[in-house]
Structures are given as structure tokens and as C-alpha cells.
Amino acid sequence: MNSLSMVALRTIWIKECTRFLRIWVQTLLPPAITMSLYFVIFGNLIGSRIGDMGGFSYMEFIVPGLIMMSVITNAYANVSSSFYSAKYQRNVEELLVAPVSNWIIIAGYVGGGVARGMLVGVIVTLVSLIFVDVHIHSLTLILVTLFLTAVLFSTAGLINGIYANTFDDVSIVPTFILTPLTYLGGVFYSLSLLPEFWQWVSKINPIVYMVNGFRYGFLGVSDMSHYISLGILVIFNIVLLGFAYSLIKRGVGIRS
Amino acid sequence: MNALNIKGLTKTYKGGTKALQGVDLEVKQGDFFALLGPNGAGKSTTIGIISSLVNKTDGTVDVFEYSLSEQPVQAKSCIGLVPQEFNFNQFETLTQILLNQAGYYGVPRHLAKPRAEKYLKQLDLWEKRNSPSRQLSGGMKRRLMIARALMHEPRMLILDEPTAGVDIEIRRSMWAFLKEINEQGVTIILTTHYLEEAEMLCRNIAIIDKGKIVQNTSMKALLATLNIETFVLDLSKNVSSLSIEGFQSRLTAERTLEVDVPKETSLNNVFEQLTNQDIEVLSMRNKSNRLEELFVRLVESGRAEQKSIDQVDATTQGANS
Numbered sequence: 104m105n106s107l108s109m110v111a112l113r114t115i116w117i118k119e120c121t122r123f124l125r126i127w128v129q130t131l132l133p134p135a136i137t138m139s140l141y142f143v144i145f146g147n148l149i150g151s152r153i154g155d156m157g158g159f160s161y162m163e164f165i166v167p168g169l170i171m172m173s174v175i176t177n178a179y180a181n182v183s184s185s186f187y188s189a190k191y192q193r194n195v196e197e198l199l200v201a202p203v204s205n206w207i208i209i210a211g212y213v214g215g216g217v218a219r220g221m222l223v224g225v226i227v228t229l230v231s232l233i234f235v236d237v238h239i240h241s242l243t244l245i246l247v248t249l250f251l252t253a254v255l256f257s258t259a260g261l262i263n264g265i266y267a268n269t270f271d272d273v274s275i276v277p278t279f280i281l282t283p284l285t286y287l288g289g290v291f292y293s294l295s296l297l298p299e300f301w302q303w304v305s306k307i308n309p310i311v312y313m314v315n316g317f318r319y320g321f322l323g324v325s326d327m328s329h330y331i332s333l334g335i336l337v338i339f340n341i342v343l344l345g346f347a348y349s350l351i352k353r354g355v356g357i358r359s
Numbered sequence: 360m361n362a363l364n365i366k367g368l369t370k371t372y373k374g375g376t377k378a379l380q381g382v383d384l385e386v387k388q389g390d391f392f393a394l395l396g397p398n399g400a401g402k403s404t405t406i407g408i409i410s411s412l413v414n415k416t417d418g419t420v421d422v423f424e425y426s427l428s429e430q431p432v433q434a435k436s437c438i439g440l441v442p443q444e445f446n447f448n449q450f451e452t453l454t455q456i457l458l459n460q461a462g463y464y465g466v467p468r469h470l471a472k473p474r475a476e477k478y479l480k481q482l483d484l485w486e487k488r489n490s491p492s493r494q495l496s497g498g499m500k501r502r503l504m505i506a507r508a509l510m511h512e513p514r515m516l517i518l519d520e521p522t523a524g525v526d527i528e529i530r531r532s533m534w535a536f537l538k539e540i541n542e543q544g545v546t547i548i549l550t551t552h553y554l555e556e557a558e559m560l561c562r563n564i565a566i567i568d569k570g571k572i573v574q575n576t577s578m579k580a581l582l583a584t585l586n587i588e589t590f591v592l593d594l595s596k597n598v599s600s601l602s603i604e605g606f607q608s609r610l611t612a613e614r615t616l617e618v619d620v621p622k623e624t625s626l627n628n629v630f631e632q633l634t635n636q637d638i639e640v641l642s643m644r645n646k647s648n649r650l651e652e653l654f655v656r657l658v659e660s661g662r663a664e665q666k667s668i669d670q671v672d673a674t675t676q677g678a679n680s
Contacts, residue, residue: 107432107465114462121455193446197507200410201463202435359372359413 111203112211119215123181130181130219131226134173138227141169142234145291157293157324162235167318168290171252173227175285175310178220178253179260179277182212186264187273195357205351209261209344216257217250224249238322244329245320251336252313256281258343265347265356289314294326309339360424362388362437362515362546363409368418370404370570378404380570382418386563388514391541392548393561393578397658401570402550403443406519410440423514436464439513441504443520449493453484453503456492457510464511471510478506481536498529505533515546522553534560558582558650568658582650589646590626592616595639603632617646 123130142162150161157164189195198208231237239245259276267273288310294302305311306327316332319325325332351357363386370379379401386392396402407413409420411427420427425434447456454475461471479485482502487495492503501521508516518537522530530553537560541547551557557564557578564581566574574581597613606629607619618629633640 110465110467111463114459118451118455118459122450125450189448192448193444194448196412196442196446197460198463199412200435200438200440201460201511202432202465203463204432354414358411359407 107202108204108207111201112207112214115198115203115208115211116214116218119181119185119212120218122185123215123219130177131223134177134223135226135230138169138173138230139233141165142231146234157322159238159322159324160235163238163322164293164318165291166231166235166237167321168288168314170224170227170231171249171310171314171317172285172290174220174224174249174253175256175313176277176281177223178216178256179263179281181219182216182257182260183263183267183273183276184260185215186212186261187267187270190264190267190357191270199354199357205348208351209258209347212261212264213254213257213344216260217253220253220257221249224253239320240323241320243320245317248313248316248320248329248332248336251333251340252317255313255336255340255343258340258347261347262343262350265350267356284308284310289326309335312336360388361421362386362390362423363548364419364421364424365405365409366419368405368408368420369416370401370408370413371416378570379408379416379418382567382570382572384565384572384575386515386546386548388423388546389541389544390546390563391538391561392546393557393564394548394550394567395554395557395564395654396550396567400567402567403519404570405567406440406442406517406548406550410438410442410517411435436511437514439508439511439516441501441508441516441518441521443523445500445504447492447500447503447507450491452489452491453479453495453506454488456503457507460507461510466511474510474512475506478509482506483532498525501525502529502533505536509540513545515548516540517548519550520552521549522551522556530556554650554654566654566657574657578650586622587619588622590618590620591644591646592618592629592633592640593642594633595641598638601636601638603629 146162146165150165153161155161186195189198228237263273263276287305288308289305294305294311294315297305312327312332312335315325315327316329316336319329319332363384365382365384368379368382368384369377371377382401382405384394384405394402394405404413408415409422409427411431420434422434423437425437427434451459457475457478458468458471461474462468466474475488476485479488482505484495484499484502484506487499492500495503501523505518505521508518516537521537522533525533534556537547537549547560549557549561561578563577564574565572591611592615594614594616598610598616599613601610601616602608603618609617611617620626620629630640
């Protein structure tokens with residue numbers, strides 16, 4: 104990568120990070136509060152009556168999934184809203200006029216989403232420490248899964264932002280697709296509790312693999328092999344990044 | 360060397376609208392060039408293609424001999440764009456906007472900071488450097504877009520109606536600034552609806568209508584084609600009828616006289632005849648801007664020509680059917 108591209112990439116990335124840090128009350132505080140409520144209600148109050156799951160207390164079991172849920176929603180929301188906002192205010196034109204390559208535009212925006220996703224992940228982990236001792240089975244696997252998931256959902260958010268024509272379009276996907284998939288992605292339960300048919304259906308949901316891979320990094324237990332989880336993440340990342348590149352190259356939603 | 364070389368540029372939008380129908384245009388390095396045309400003529404589409412905001416259908420665009428399609432990085436680095444609509448982040452401060460812009464062009468921070476200060480001061484925006492851009496007045500926003508376009512020190516500056524909605528005092532200061540950077544060697548391409556602005560600033564001109572260039576010449580040569588100028592004279596007393604020998608004239612009010620004066624004809628004769636009739640002239644002005652008259656004439660004659668071609672086509676088709 105030449106120095107021009109490096110400067111451009113750093114500029115977009117810093118701009119994106121500055122944006123979510125400037126509005127931290129909207130971006131960083133809510134996940135901390137929401138997750139505290141999850142820990143109190145599901146972990147403490149209800150969890151204490153559920154008993155063990157996968158050999159761990161219910162609170163310990165849901166912590167990785169809740170962290171992952173925050174990372175997914177925040178990485179996605181950061182890029183979809185920021186890119187759509189740049190389209191809405193037309194300042195995306197600054198990038199289109201400048202000699203910035205399509206990959207740099209993608210890397211800058213996705214990098215911003217990854218930064219917010221991972222920062223929120225750290226915040227939620229810190230919050231969880233108030234309620235439970237966090238086990239760490241493999242820090243490398245935790246970080247790799249966290250990073251790949253943040254990249255994947257940042258890219259998905261970018262694609263949403265590219266296609267969005269209204270602010271409603273930015274909120275439709277998280278509300279009607281992302282949230283149900285996350286809740287049904289094994290955050291709050293082990294797939295082994297489901298009847299066989301619904302276990303099979305659940306395995307169509309890519310978030311199941313991410314939550315389980317991440318949980319394996321913390322607890323060393325999972326409903327499936329963490330290699331499959333990583334493989335799924337890599338494949339989804341390649342497909343979505345390629346798709347985002349083709350959209351930006353063709354100017355979909357940004358060039359007439 | 361040409362700063363801009365456009366050949367056979369066409370653009371057909373998805374709905375089938377043909378915005379450009381084979382535009383050829385050359386702009387010399389260092390020129391102050393006006394691209395004029397009525398609304399919907401294709402000016403903004405042309406500028407959009409040059410600045411990579413609009414995908415062309417066909418044709419070539421070279422910027423300082425760099426092909427926009429083949430060498431986009433080099434070509435884009437030569438261009439600074441001041442668009443018609445405000446297109447900066449409303450929540451970022453002026454300094455952030457300028458530093459980001461420099462970053463997109465690969466200008467490192469240590470060079471970008473003094474440059475931002477220079478342009479903010481030159482364009483009288485320094486006091487507002489830490490304010491979010493949404494707090495600026497319309498004139499300030501226009502000047503911010505000029506400062507932003509200059510952050511990577513482009514060799515060619517394209518301004519799409521830069522003074523729209525700006526008061527005359529700010530407009531004049533912007534003209535002076537643009538003249539200054541043109542004198543420093545920056546090629547400027549300007550579109551405007553204020554024809555007085557184009558006449559005063561630009562050396563060469565192209566007029567586009569319905570996606571075609573209908574005139575492309577020097578400003579001097581274009582203005583020289585104007586054979587008659589109309590002057591409006593305010594008279595000292597009421598006059599019910601008045602004729603001036605050798606001139607077409609008419610009274611538009613009891614004390615207002617319009618006189619058509621052919622090119623290179625002395626006005627003294629008009630004054631002499633009025634003096635002989637004991638009529639004093641209190642003040643005098645051009646009826647309209649000279650370029651405006653030419654512009655309207657060119658666009659109207661182009662449309663009349665097109666209409667007659669269409670009629671011939673329709674008649675031929677009718678005869679054949």
C-alpha cells in the first residue's frame with residue numbers, strides 16, 4: 104500500500120472513530136446499560152433458578168453470547184448509520200472525487216465499525232466482571248472470533264448503508280433480521296436444549312457459529328467445533344467483502 | 360497543454376434521459392473558462408463525470424493528459440471540486456473538514472494543518488475554525504467549499520455555481536480570490552447563472568444546451584458578435600412622442616427612452632438630437648448584460664434550429680407512412 108493510500112485510510116478511520124467517540128452517549132453507554140440489565144435479570148434473577156448449563160452457571164454461560172451480541176449490533180449500526188449519513192449529507196462525494204481506492208473506502212468504514220464493536224466488547228466484558236468471574240479458555244480464539252465477527256457485521260452494515268434510501272432502511276435490517284437471528288443464535292441457551300429439527304434449523308443461522316466459537320474461547324465448551332465456526336466466519340467475510348467491493352465499484356447508491 | 364480534454368462524451372440516465380449527446384471540449388492550462396447553459400442543459404452532468412460523481416456512458420476525459428478511466432489517481436489528484444450543493448458533514452468543524460479532505464488526497468497532517476490555516480484565513484473563516492459547519496451562513500458555507508477544494512493544491516479548480524445565493528459583497532471578494540489563484544496558475548472552470556460573473560472573470564467560454572456544445576470560443580470573440588446594444592436613457596421631462604433619426608428607439612415610459620445602437624456607432628448623435636429637442640439625459644445604462652443577450656440568442660436559435668429539424672423529420676415520416 105502506498106503512502107497516499109495509508110494517509111487516506113488513516114484519515115477515514117480516525118474520522119469514523121472520532122464520530123462514535125463524539126456521540127459516546129448514543130454509542131458506548133447504551134450497550135453497557137443494556138448488558139447490565141441482561142446480567143441482572145437473566146443472569147442473576149432468572150439464571151439462579153435455571154441452574155447449570157454446559158457445566159457452567161447460567162450467568163457464566165450467557166456472558167460470551169451477550170458480549171458477542173453487543174459487538175454484532177454495534178459494529179453493524181456504526182457503519183450502516185455512518186455510511187448512510189454520509190450519503191444523506193452528500194459528504195460521501197468527498198471520497199468519490201478524491202483519488203481514494205474502493206478498498207480503502209471499505210477498509211476505512213469497516214475499520215471504524217470494528218473499532219466500535221471491539222471497544223463495546225471490552226466495555227461489556229468489564230461490566231460482566233461486576234457480576235461474574237470470566238473464564239478464559241483461549242484468548243487467541245476470543246480475539247480472532249471477535250475481530251472476524253466485527254469485520255463481518257461492519258461489512259454487512261456497509262452494504263445496508265449503500266442500499267439504504269431512507270433512515271428507515273437503516274433500521275429495518277437490525278430490527279427484523281439481525282435481532283431475531285441474534286436472539287435465536289444460542290446467546291441464552293445451548294442448542295442441545297432444542298428438539299432435533301430446530302437444532303438443524305438453528306445451524307442455518309450464521310450467528311450460532313459465531314456465538315459458539317466465542318463461547319468456546321471463554322469456556323472451552325461449544326455446540327459445534329470452533330474450527331467450523333472460524334471457517335464459517337472466514338467464508339462469510341470473503342463473500343460480503345467481495346460483494347461490498349462490487350457495489351462500491353459500480354457506484355450503486357452513490358453514483359448516478 | 361490542455362488542462363481538460365473531453366471527446367465524444369455521452370450520458371444516458373437509467374430512465375432514458377440523454378443528458379449529454381457527444382460533448383467535445385478543450386480547456387487550456389491556466390485558463391479561466393466558463394461553461395454556461397440553461398437549467399438541465401448538461402453542465403452539472405459534465406462536471407459530475409469529470410469529478411467522478413457520475414458514470415459516463417461513452418467518451419473520454421483526460422485531465423492534464425491523464426486519462427480519468429486509465430489513470431484515475433493521477434487525474435483525480437489534479438482536480439479540485441466546488442459543487443453546487445453543500446456536501447460536507449454538518450457535524451464536523453471547519454478544521455476537521457479541511458484536514459479530512461487533505462487526508463483523502465494523501466496530504467499528511469503536518470502539511471495539511473498550515474494549509475488549512477492559510478485558506479481559512481484567506482477566505483475569512485478563521486474565526487469559525489472550531490465551529491460545526493452547520494452553524495455557518497450560506498456565504499460562509501460556499502467559501503468553506505472553496506477552501507476544501509484547495510486543500511490538496513489542485514492544478515484545476517471546477518466551480519459549479521459557486522456564488523449562488525451569495526450577497527454581492529461576498530461575491531466580489533470571492534471573484535477577487537478566484538482571480539488571484541488563477542493568476543497563480545490554477546486552471547478554473549466555472550459554471551454560473553450570473554452572466555456578469557462569467558463576462559468579468561472568464562477568458563474562454565462554452566455554451567451547452569440539451570447536452571450539446573452550441574458555442575465554444577473566447578469571451579472577446581463571442582462578445583464581438585453582438586451587433587446591437589440597447590441603452591436605457593432616463594430623461595429630464597415627460598415626453599409623449601419622440602423619434603431619433605438613424606436609430607431604432609421607443610418610449611417605454613414618459614421619461615424613459617430605449618435606443619438600439621449599432622456596433623461602432625457614436626452615441627454623440629443621439630445626445631445631439633435630444634439636446635436639439637431640449638431634452639436632457641439624467642442617466643443611462645445598458646438594457647441587459649451583453650453576454651446575457653448573446654446567451655439567450657444562442658440558446659433560442661439552437662432550439663429554433665432543432666425545432667425545424669424535428670418538423671422536417673415529422674413531415675418526412677408522415678410522407679413515408
